[in-house]
Amino acid sequence: MNGPEITLEVAAELRLFVAHDRRDGRTAVTTDGSSTLGHVVESLGVPLTEAGQLLVDGRPAPTSHIPAAGELVEVRAVQRPQQVPGAPLRFLLDVHLGTLARRLRLLGVDAAYESEDIGDPALAARSAAERRVLLSRDRGLLRRREIWAGAYVYSDRPEEQLRDILGRFAPALAPWTRCTACNGDLAPADKDAVSAHLEKGTQASYDVFAQCTACDRVYWRGAHHSHLEDIVADAVREFGDAGRQAPTA
Structure with missing residues (x-):
């Protein structure tokens, strides 16, 4: 590039993306005079999925902005929790x-x-x-x-x-409601109805089952259930309310 020189100041959370980062997060960049701010940020190594608000000389600017000589561009991290509009979160x-x-x-x-x-x-x-x-x-x-x-x-x-x-x-969060194998929904299952999927030892040892409505995988409170309960309990404690309890394989 052989055009206007600008200064980019990258948020601390994003500096791992910048190969030639300075300690204060500021990097001098010479642009070509026609590339958008979004292109310049990405060329520095920061994916736009990780860039939050962009400020040019202290004022919000879109990714389509064409940087001019001497501008100071601040690249902030995505604000958390991040909103994803227009569709159920998947x-x-x-x-x-x-x-x-x-x-x-x-x-x-x-x-x-x-x-x-x-x-x-x-x-x-x-x-x-x-x-x-x-x-x-x-x-x-x-x-x-x-x-x-x-x-x-x-x-x-x-x-x-x-x-x-x-x-x-x-x-x-709705723990124990989704198949970990295929992502389908789980439903309570009658033991007799799923017996063909079970080993004799499992049939003798457990009475409560769930089955995936998509792939038919059967779940129960197996030997490793306590480890899964720990994962769920930690996540629910920090990030949400517990969903209904259901068996898991």
Whole structure:
């Protein structure tokens, strides 16, 4: 670029995206004189999904603003909880976020998940078609213009990922109501009706069951139920009210 020079001041939360960040978050950028502010921010390394309000010399500015020489641009982080207008809050997770998807489903959050790598264009297209917030740690994927909405998952640890997404979007929680395998709805199931799906030991040891209305998977309070209860209790304590109790496999 060989045009006007501006200064970008990036919020502390976003400085991990800026390779040549300064300690105070300010970076001098020479623009080409025609690129939009949104393009300049992304060229610095910050996905627009993570940029909140943009201020130019202290005044709010749209991403379509063309920066002029000497301007100071402040890039703020997304305000939490983040509002996603125009559709029920639903998520789409990429192939690397399977554990996060299952934990969101455990809490009753609608979380579609691709267990195979279907490619960035297909993920972006599904986000747009189903109006789902695309969650990913792939910055390039989040820069695709066709996605409906997106968010960068900052941690690589599932427990931190869950807290991040629940804190950022504040989805309604309804634990034990969604299939962790396919995202379908769970319904109470009669033991005799699901007996064909059960091992003899399970039939003898448990009496309360639920079944997915989409994939027919059967759930009960199995040996690892206490671990799942801990995940639910921690999330509900910090982010929402407990939903109805139901069995889980």
